[in-house]
Amino acid sequence: MAKSRPPKRILESYTIKGSDRVIKPGDCVLMRAYDASKPPYVARVEAIEAAGSRGTNVRVRVRWYYRPEESIGGRRPFHGSKEVFLSDHYDLQSADTIEGKCNVHSFRSYTKLDSVNAEDFFCRFEYKSATGSFVPDRIAVFCKCEMPYNPDDLMIQCEECSDWFHPACIGMTIKEAKKLEHFFCQTCTAENGKMAENSHEATAQSEEKPVESKRRRR
Ligand SMILES: [Zn+2]
Numbered sequence: 001m002a003k004s005r006p007p008k009r010i011l012e013s014y015t016i017k018g019s020d021r022v023i024k025p026g027d028c029v030l031m032r033a034y035d036a037s038k039p040p041y042v043a044r045v046e047a048i049e050a051a052g053s054r055g056t057n058v059r060v061r062v063r064w065y066y067r068p069e070e071s072i073g074g075r076r077p078f079h080g081s082k083e084v085f086l087s088d089h090y091d092l093q094s095a096d097t098i099e100g101k102c103n104v105h106s107f108r109s110y111t112k113l114d115s116v117n118a119e120d121f122f123c124r125f126e127y128k129s130a131t132g133s134f135v136p137d138r139i140a141v142f143c144k145c146e147m148p149y150n151p152d153d154l155m156i157q158c159e160e161c162s163d164w165f166h167p168a169c170i171g172m173t174i175k176e177a178k179k180l181e182h183f184f185c186q187t188c189t190a191e192n193g194k195m196a197e198n199s200h201e202a203t204a205q206s207e208e209k210p211v212e213s214k215r216r217r218r
């Protein structure tokens, strides 16, 4: 005679083992990788359920975030070190593999963080795991190298055309770029003869990335 399986119970929260941190659906978590030498997986908890006769077997339904190196196309130069892609890959995992909570920020809020901690990530693409394609499939590009913005790299903004440039792509060191009071790109300087030359007044520039454009003084 067929035994009836114990019913699954939907839980509203789960407390990470050995800690007092509480996970709820919608939270992002780090989960231990099968290969202990690999960094933990990043996932979004969709649901928490308890199974087993005494309801002690807690499992989480997760939606995986892929790191660039886990995607079919691999890591590209414009991918940030803390970049992850929200995939269409769902899984059911034992809650025991949850190592901790993390934050997956939007690209915009990530670039505005005062400091990036170990648990901070950002996501600007959704990823289709079967085809390796991304949504959106187009992204704004900047600089002479026509690359999407990598928030790990310092860029400086032309005060005329508002395009952003990597110091290296315009023959400048990062140190020189940080000292710039004003910046006008080559094209804008050539197009407007009366434009002031890029000034190198040493000012206390904040370490913020990207260097925000300052109000132009003529
Ligand atoms: Zn560039």
Ligand SMILES: [Zn+2]
Pocket (backbone or CB within 6 Å): 158, 159, 160, 161, 162, 163, 184, 185, 186, 187, 188, 189
């Ligand atoms: Zn310009």
